[in-house]
Amino acid sequence: MKKGKVYLIGAGPGDYKLLTLKALECLQKADVIVYDRLANSEYLKQGKAGCEYIDAGKASSNHTLPQDEINEVIARKAAEGKIVARLKGGDPYVFGRGGEEGEYLYERGIDFEVVPGVTSAIGGLCYAGIPITHRDAASSFHVITGHLKDENDELDWDVLGKLKGTLVFLMGVANLNKIATKLMAAGKSKDTPVALISWATCYNQSVVTGNLEEIYEIALREGVKPPTLIVVGDVVRYREKLNFFENRPLFGKRIMVTRARTQSSQLVSRIQDEGGRAIELPTISIKENEDQTVLKSAIAQIDTYNYIVFTSQNAVEIFFKNLLESGKDLRALGNVKVAAIGAITEKVLREKGILADIVPEKAVAESLYTSLEKMLRKEDKVLLPQATNARDFLRDSLDKICELTYATVYETVMDTQTSINGLEEVKSLEERRTELVALLENKEVDYITFTSASTATYFMEILGCENLLKLEGVKLISIGEITSAKMRELGMNVYKQSPEAKIESVLETISND
Ligand code: SAH
Numbered sequence: 001m002k003k004g005k006v007y008l009i010g011a012g013p014g015d016y017k018l019l020t021l022k023a024l025e026c027l028q029k030a031d032v033i034v035y036d037r038l039a040n041s042e043y044l045k046q047g048k049a050g051c052e053y054i055d056a057g058k059a060s061s062n063h064t065l066p067q068d069e070i071n072e073v074i075a076r077k078a079a080e081g082k083i084v085a086r087l088k089g090g091d092p093y094v095f096g097r098g099g100e101e102g103e104y105l106y107e108r109g110i111d112f113e114v115v116p117g118v119t120s121a122i123g124g125l126c127y128a129g130i131p132i133t134h135r136d137a138a139s140s141f142h143v144i145t146g147h148l149k150d151e152n153d154e155l156d157w158d159v160l161g162k163l164k165g166t167l168v169f170l171m172g173v174a175n176l177n178k179i180a181t182k183l184m185a186a187g188k189s190k191d192t193p194v195a196l197i198s199w200a201t202c203y204n205q206s207v208v209t210g211n212l213e214e215i216y217e218i219a220l221r222e223g224v225k226p227p228t229l230i231v232v233g234d235v236v237r238y239r240e241k242l243n244f245f246e247n248r249p250l251f252g253k254r255i256m257v258t259r260a261r262t263q264s265s266q267l268v269s270r271i272q273d274e275g276g277r278a279i280e281l282p283t284i285s286i287k288e289n290e291d292q293t294v295l296k297s298a299i300a301q302i303d304t305y306n307y308i309v310f311t312s313q314n315a316v317e318i319f320f321k322n323l324l325e326s327g328k329d330l331r332a333l334g335n336v337k338v339a340a341i342g343a344i345t346e347k348v349l350r351e352k353g354i355l356a357d358i359v360p361e362k363a364v365a366e367s368l369y370t371s372l373e374k375m376l377r378k379e380d381k382v383l384l385p386q387a388t389n390a391r392d393f394l395r396d397s398l399d400k401i402c403e404l405t406y407a408t409v410y411e412t413v414m415d416t417q418t419s420i421n422g423l424e425e426v427k428s429l430e431e432r433r434t435e436l437v438a439l440l441e442n443k444e445v446d447y448i449t450f451t452s453a454s455t456a457t458y459f460m461e462i463l464g465c466e467n468l469l470k471l472e473g474v475k476l477i478s479i480g481e482i483t484s485a486k487m488r489e490l491g492m493n494v495y496k497q498s499p500e501a502k503i504e505s506v507l508e509t510i511s512n513d
Contacts, residue, residue, distance in 0.1 A: 002081040003081065003111065004077065004078035004079060004080060004081045004082045004083065004084065004110070004111070005078060005083055005084070005110075005111040005112060005113070006074050006075075006077075006078045006084045006086055006101075006105055006110060006111070006112040006113075007026040007030070007083070007084065007085050007086065007112070007113050007114075007115055008086045008088065008092045008098045008101055008102060008112060008113070008114045008115065009023045009026055009027070009085055009086060009087050009088065009092065009114075009115040009117065010023065010088060010089075010090060010091040010092050010096075010115060010116050010117015010118070010119070011023065011035075011036075011038075011039035011040060011043060011087045011088060011089055011090070011117055012040070012089075012090065012117045012118040012123065012201075013089070013090055013118055013119070013120040013123045013124050013127075013200055013201040014038075014040055014089075014120075014199065014200065014201040014202040015040075015123075015127070015201040015202065016040055016042050016043075016272060017272070018118045018123060018201060019043065019117070020115060020116070020117065022115050023087075023115045023117065024046060026083075026085050026115060027043060027046040027047060027085050027087070028046055028047070028048060029048070029083055030047060030048070030051060030083045030084060030085035031050075031051060031052065031077070031082035031083045031084070032051065032052045032053075032054065032077045032082050032083070032084045032085070033047050033051060033052070033053050033054070033084075033085045033087060034054045034056050034070065034073065034074055034077075034084065034085070034086045034087065035053070035054070035055060035056060035087040036056055036057065036087065036088050036089050037057045037089075038088075038089025038090065038227060039087045039088060039089045040202075043087060052077075054073060056070050067097060067100065070086075070101070071100070071101055071104040071105075074086050074101065074105070075104060075105055075108050075110055078105070078110045078111070078112075079108075079110065086101065088117070089117075089120070090117055090118065090119040090120045090121070090123075091116050091117045091118070091119040092114055092115075092116070092117065093114070093116075094119040094120075094121055094143065094170075095143075095145055095170050095171065098114060102114060119143075120170070120200050120201070120227070120229060121143045121168045121170060121229065123200070123201060124197050124200030124201060124229045125166075125168065125195075125197065125200075125229065125231055125235075127197075127200055127201040127205060127245040128195060128197045128200060128205070128207045128229075128231075128239060128243070128245070128246075129238065129239035129240075129241070129242035129243030129244065129245065129246070130195060130197075130231055130235050130236055130238060130239050130242070131235055131238055131242065132166050132168070132235065133165070133166065133235070134234075134235050134238060137166075137233070137234040137235045137237070137238070138164070138165050138166040138233050138234060138235050139164070139165060140163070140164070140165030140166070141165050141166040141167075141168060142160070142163055142165055142166070142167050142168065143168045143170065144160065144167060144168065144169050144170070144172075145169070145170060145171055145172075146169035146170060146171050146172015146173070146174075146175050146176075146179055146230060147170075147171040147172070147175075148175050148178065155182075157182040157183070157185070157186045158186050158187075159186075160182075160183060160186060161182070161183050161184075161185070161186020161187040161188050162186065162187055165233065166231065166232070166233035166235050167183075167230075167231070167232040167233060168229060168230070168231055168232075169229070169230040169232075170229060171226070172228070172230045173196070173219070173224055173225065173226050173228045173230070174226075176196075176215065176216050176219055176224075176230065177216045179230065180194070180212050180213070180215055180216055183212060183232065184212055184213065188212060188232070189212070190211060190212050190213035191211050191212070191213070192211060192212045192232055192233065192234070193209065193210075193211055193232075193233065193234060193236035193237055194209065194210055194211060194212055194215040194230065194231065194232050194236065195207055195208070195209045195229075195230075195231040195236045195239065196208050196209075196215070196218075196219055196224050196228050196229070196230055196231075197228060197229040197231065198224060198225065198226075198227065198228040199227065200227075200229060201245070203251075203252065203254070203272075203275070203276060203277035204252070204277070205245065205246065207239070207246070208222050208224060209236055209239065212232065245275065246275075248274050248275030249274045249275065249507075249511035250271060250274040250275045250276030250507070250510060250511050251274075251275035251276070252275070252276075253275075253276040253277070253446050253447060253510060253511075254276070254277045254279060254444060254445055254446045254447070255271050255276050255277065255278055255279065255445075255446065255447045255448075255449060255510060256278075256279045256280075256281050256439075256445050256447065256448040256449065257271070257278055257279065257280050257281065257282075257449055258281055258282070258283045258284075258448065258449060258450055258451070258455040258456075258458075258459050259282065259283070259284070259449075259451045259452070259455055260282055260283075260284045260285050260286055260412075260415065261280070261282040261285065261415065262285070262286065263313070264280055264282060266503060267449070267451075267503050267506075267507075268280060270503065270504075270507055271507065274507065274511065276510075279439065279444070279445060281436065281459070281462070282415040283414065283415055283454075283455045283458035283459045283461075283462060284412045284413065284414060284415055284452075284454050284455055284458050285412070285413055285414075285415040285416075286314050286410050286411075286412060286413075287410060287411045287412075287413050288318055288409065288410050289388065289408060289409055289410055289411060292318075292322055292407075292409060294405065294406070294407040294408070295318070295319065295322055295385055295407040295409055296322060296326060298383045298405050298407060299319075299322055299323055299326050299328065299332075300326065302323075302328070302332050302333065302336065302383075303332060303334075303335060303336075304381055305336050305381045305382070305383050305405075306335075306336065306337060306380040306381050306382065307336065307337045307338070307339060307372075307376070307380060307381075307382040307383070307402075308333075308336055308337075308338050308339070308382070308383045308384075308385075309338075309339045309340075309368070309372070309382060309383070309384045309394070309398070310338065310339065310340045310341070310345050310349065310356075310385070311340075311341045311342075311345070311365065311368075311384075311386055311390065311394065312341070312342070312345055312386070312387065313342075313344050313345050313348045314387070314409075314410050315345075315385040315386060315387075315409060315410070316340075316345060316348045316349055316352065317348070318385065318409045318410055319385050319409070320352055330352070330353050330354070333354070337357045337358065338354055338356050338357055338358070339356060339357065339358035339359070339368060339371075339372060340356040340358070340359050341359075341360065341363050341364070341365065341367075341368050342363040342501060343363065343500075343501070343502045344502075344503075346359050358371055358372065358375075362480075362501070363480060363500075363501035363502075364480065364481060364482055364501075365391060365393050365394040366393065368394070369393070369394060369397050369398070372398070373397075373401065376398075376401050376402045377402070378401065378402060378403075379402075379403060380402045380403060381402070381403045381405070382398055382402050382403065382404050382405065383405045383407065384398060384404060384405070384406050384407065385407045385408075385409045386406070386407070386408060386409065387408070387409075387410050387411055387412055388408040388410070388411040389411060389412060389454070391482075412454045412458075414429075414458045414461060414462070415458070416428075416429075416432075429461075429462065432462050433462055433463065433464055433467070436462055436463055437463070437467055437470060440467075440470040440471065440474065441470065443473070445474050446474065446475060447474070447475045447476075447477055447495075447510055448471075448474055448475070448476050448477065449477050449479075449506055449510075450476065450477065450478050450479065450483050450487060451479045451483070451503070451506070452479070452482075452483055453482050453483050453485075453486035455483075456478075456483060456486045456487045456490055456492065457486060457490065460490045460491075460492070465491070468491050468492075471492065471493070475495040475496070475510075475513070476492055476493060476494055476495050477494075477495060477496050477497075477498065477506055477509055477510060478494050478496070478497045478498070479497075479498055479501050479502075479503075479505075479506055480497065480498070480500075480501035481497070483497075484497045496509050496513065497509075
């Protein structure tokens with residue numbers, strides 16, 4: 001039997017990209033992933049096909065799985081010969097009970113490794129603009145539990161009160177009053193700066209600051225809740241200068257992405273990098289047509305063609321796939337001119353080794369036609385691979401002025417999957433509608449981005465016309481004219497249209513808002 005192994009993995013403090021390469025590798029090879037509430041659930045999508053997921057959801061008061069059961073389950077799965085990734089928030093050994101899990105495995109002779117993670121105690125402060133040490137302010141730091149069992153807790157307050165270094169309390173919000181009082185009683189000045197950092201490194205990070213004397217009042221007023229870090233010390237003052245995270249252009253904005261899941265990653269990653277929260281609701285997926293006879297026979301005599309017109313990235317991908325399959329490569333296109341609509345289409349062509357000859361200024365079919373009309377002769381052979389449900393305009397107008405081969409190569413269909421906790425599942429339309437309506441009703445969405453007319457069409461199909469009013473208060477952003485027109489036709493209110501039909505421009509429109 002294959003030998004099992006457990007990896008106790010630190011998942012970092014929340015920001016998706018604060019995971020180590022080693023942790024990622026372990027997640028990708030695991031047969032079972034056991035995860036905590038504090039670990040970013042997006043990591044779960046790194047699991048391989050068929051991976052088993054177990055939610056150990058250790059919320060501080062409502063344990064889904066008690067610690068001994070977690071120990072038992074990870075040991076048992078490894079004993080069955082499986083690779084177990086035990087994913088824990090922050091670092092496994094910083095108040096993470098990783099030590100206990102390791103001991104349990106050691107006692108049972110089960111192979112394990114520990115992968116350190118960025119602890120919230122350090123990384124969380126960093127994202128709040130607070131350096132945990134600073135030559136001018138603190139020459140040590142102390143990470144302390146704020147989870148105090150009773151009056152006679154184990155902390156030596158007299159010592160803590162005298163420390164000059166930065167004090168970081170984890171699990172301490174419920175005892176904030178006591179922590180502040182005890183520190184002042186032990187000699188800490190009431191003017192010592194304090195920061196409370198909630199959901200550090202996440203899109204919803206929030207920070208309140210004050211001094212030791214007033215911080216409890218402030219926390220009550222602001223309704224501070226766990227998970228929160230309590231930072232006591234002069235280093236808090238540097239936040240004014242070092243707060244890079246909250247100053248990013250999309251910080252705090254919750255943006256829904258409706259494009260096909262195969263195409264959304266770039267947009268999602270950009271949103272996250274600029275500080276926003278991306279909510280993925282893929283509305284469409286691309287289905288390649290089974291019958292590619294028209295395309296294939298055009299490719300067979302591609303040297304007789306004068307132009308190929310690409311109106312989407314999908315058309316490019318499918319064309320090149322078929323080109324290679326028919327035993328040809330780029331050299332077969334030596335005499336053909338290439339036209340492309342849209343920056344992405346142009347970029348994908350470039351990646352294939354083709355610099356498009358004709359790219360209209362505006363990424364719409366009408367604009368491309370205006371350029372082509374001037375150069376096309378009646379006898380020119382033009383290949384137009386497009387979606388079955390693309391608009392007729394380009395086909396109909398080209399057909400009149402040249403010898404057109406129109407190949408329908410794919411179809412945009414409604415996406416039927418959904419992504420919950422990073423796990424993709426096939427859902428019924430009803431289920432998807434319920435989830436979308438709940439997000440809107442709970443006011444969890446600030447912007448919805450529409451990057452094509454079909455995303456708008458299928459979004460409305462998922463939402464249902466009867467729920468149109470639920471979009472009130474949500475800002476709907478369109479990528480360009482055609483999309484906006486479709487949105488209006490569907491009864492949606494276009495809040496803003498991005499000046500250029502590009503992802504960058506859509507994001508800029510949101511960050512300028
Ligand atoms: N092993 C974790 C800590 C687990 S104890 C680590 O290294 O970060 C849980 C406590 O950690 C919470 O009560 C809170 O005080 C702190 N914490 C963890 N992640 C946090 C986050 N993203 N924002 C604020 N506090 C966090």
